[in-house]
Amino acid sequence: xxxxxxxxILFNHNxxxxxxxxxxxxxxxxxxxxxxxxxxxxxKSYSLGRPSEIPHGALKGELSFVQxxxxxxxxxxxxxxxxxxxxxAAIDKINALPAPPAFLLHTGDISHLSKPEEFDNVxxxxxxxxxxxxxxxxxxxxxxxxxGKQYLERYGKQAKGGGWYSFDKNGVHFxxxxxxxxxxxxxxxTLGKDQLEWMEDDVKHLSKSTPIVVFAHIxxxxxxPDWGWGTEDSAQALGYLKRFGSVTVLNGHIHQTMxxxxxxxxxxxxxxxxxxxxxxxxxxSPGPMKVPADQLRNVLGITDVNYIKGKHSLAIIDSxxxxxxxx
Amino acid sequence: xxxxxxxxxxxxxxxxxxxxxxxxxxAQSSGSNxxxxxxxxxxxxxxxxxxxxxxxxxxxxxTLTVAAGTTVTWTNHDDVPHNVVSTDKVxxxxxxxxxxxxxxxxxxxxxxxxxxxxxxxxxxxxxxK
Numbered sequence: 001x002x003x004x005x006x007x008x009i010l011f012n013h014n015x016x017x018x019x020x021x022x023x024x025x026x027x028x029x030x031x032x033x034x035x036x037x038x039x040x041x042x043x044k045s046y047s048l049g050r051p052s053e054i055p056h057g058a059l060k061g062e063l064s065f066v067q068x069x070x071x072x073x074x075x076x077x078x079x080x081x082x083x084x085x086x087x088x089a090a091i092d093k094i095n096a097l098p099a100p101p102a103f104l105l106h107t108g109d110i111s112h113l114s115k116p117e118e119f120d121n122v123x124x125x126x127x128x129x130x131x132x133x134x135x136x137x138x139x140x141x142x143x144x145x146x147x148g149k150q151y152l153e154r155y156g157k158q159a160k161g162g163g164w165y166s167f168d169k170n171g172v173h174f175x176x177x178x179x180x181x182x183x184x185x186x187x188x189x190t191l192g193k194d195q196l197e198w199m200e201d202d203v204k205h206l207s208k209s210t211p212i213v214v215f216a217h218i219x220x221x222x223x224x225p226d227w228g229w230g231t232e233d234s235a236q237a238l239g240y241l242k243r244f245g246s247v248t249v250l251n252g253h254i255h256q257t258m259x260x261x262x263x264x265x266x267x268x269x270x271x272x273x274x275x276x277x278x279x280x281x282x283x284x285s286p287g288p289m290k291v292p293a294d295q296l297r298n299v300l301g302i303t304d305v306n307y308i309k310g311k312h313s314l315a316i317i318d319s320x321x322x323x324x325x326x327x
Numbered sequence: 328x329x330x331x332x333x334x335x336x337x338x339x340x341x342x343x344x345x346x347x348x349x350x351x352x353x354a355q356s357s358g359s360n361x362x363x364x365x366x367x368x369x370x371x372x373x374x375x376x377x378x379x380x381x382x383x384x385x386x387x388x389x390t391l392t393v394a395a396g397t398t399v400t401w402t403n404h405d406d407v408p409h410n411v412v413s414t415d416k417v418x419x420x421x422x423x424x425x426x427x428x429x430x431x432x433x434x435x436x437x438x439x440x441x442x443x444x445x446x447x448x449x450x451x452x453x454x455x456k
Binding site: 145 | 407421422440441446448
């Protein structure tokens with residue numbers, strides 16, 4: 001069977017003073033679930049398998065939050081017959097972090113079939129997370145049959161149009177975008193004119209030193225067009241962010257981690273908490289991928305994001321649901 | 328002579344009632360979801376020619392050619408939901424989970440492109456002659 005998924009860690013090496021030994025030590029921890037934090041230019045690593053060993057305050061970046069994605073509540077096929085258990089495992093992982101994240105971002109496909117009980121289940125489970133605020137954007141599975149009307153009623157009360165919105169936390173500007181509505185035959189994800197106009201206006205008056213985090217379901221960069229893994233008009237959106245020194249784009253949809261750095265923009269996609277999907281082109285289609293039962297938690301996971309003032313990119317740490325004691 | 332006519336008449340009425348029975352069953356299922364037409368014997372030979380299989384994020388056959396008046400049935404064999412949406416807004420199915428079906432009866436000749444609006448890269452067409 002394919003290699004168990006290892007944790008991946010993304011760093012900005014440019015001005016952080018990490019020496020090779022520190023970096024390698026960090027990577028060696030990666031298999032067990034490591035947290036590597038940049039503080040004042042010094043890299044420290046901690047094992048997530050033994051969270052009690054992490055000193056309080058070790059994670060004091062300016063802001064930390066967790067991205068989860070693709071919970072697909074209601075899915076019950078062989079690739080994962082119990083998506084409730086794996087979402088709970090993800091929440092347990094969040095709760096075991098040394099410091100509670102400020103909030104959660106859910107990058108969509110909350111439900112599998114847009115059924116009310118599926119949304120209710122996710123809401124109920126998230127109540128036990130250490131972070132009480134959760135910000136959502138919809139996936140294509142959340143807007144079935146009603147063009148997103150139910151999604152908006154549940155999660156889009158403060159949002160505009162199809163559910164887009166922005167907010168600020170600790171000096172970081174967050175933009176939630178919707179690219180799963182009004183999809184055209186043969187096309188990719190779509191943002192649309194109204195949303196783009198809103199976004200241009202939303203960032204117009206921000207100073208270019210404001211760190212920006214954009215989150216949306218379908219990747220805002222072209223990962224693999226044959227499988228619909230991209231957004232038709234994302235170039236226009238990214239154009240509005242060209243002048244900013246730090247832009248982080250967080251997406252879901254593809255059920256695997258992938259990252260790309262382009263200038264000041266870091267793109268990152270998260271694992272699902274429900275089921276994995278194949279690497280681009282490695283299977284006939286992008287559907288749920290079955291792995292041996294004891295490997296499942298190695299390919300599902302959460303993403304911990306830390307922003308430290310003065311550093312221009314955010315530290316993004318993916319960790320799987322696998323725990324050191326095999327639980 | 329008379330005997331032959333009588334037998335012919337009997338056979339004719341049998342054929343007519345059989346056809347009416349088959350048509351009645353077909354009519355019940357046109358344009359409906361999750362409702363497989365109870366196949367009369369006459370349907371079996373042409374069953375595969377009026378079916379579209381949805382699997383691996385694709386419609387098979389990608390182009391289906393049928394005669395006007397045919398009911399086409401889509402069945403989702405994939406393990407994620409899909410739907411069937413005509414690009415010219417002629418027909419639109421509900422969301423189909425695994426094993427669910429959608430049927431539509433094409434009465435007018437033409438080419439009907441459609442796609443899955445959940446996974447829009449999935450495109451196909453029905454050509455009605």
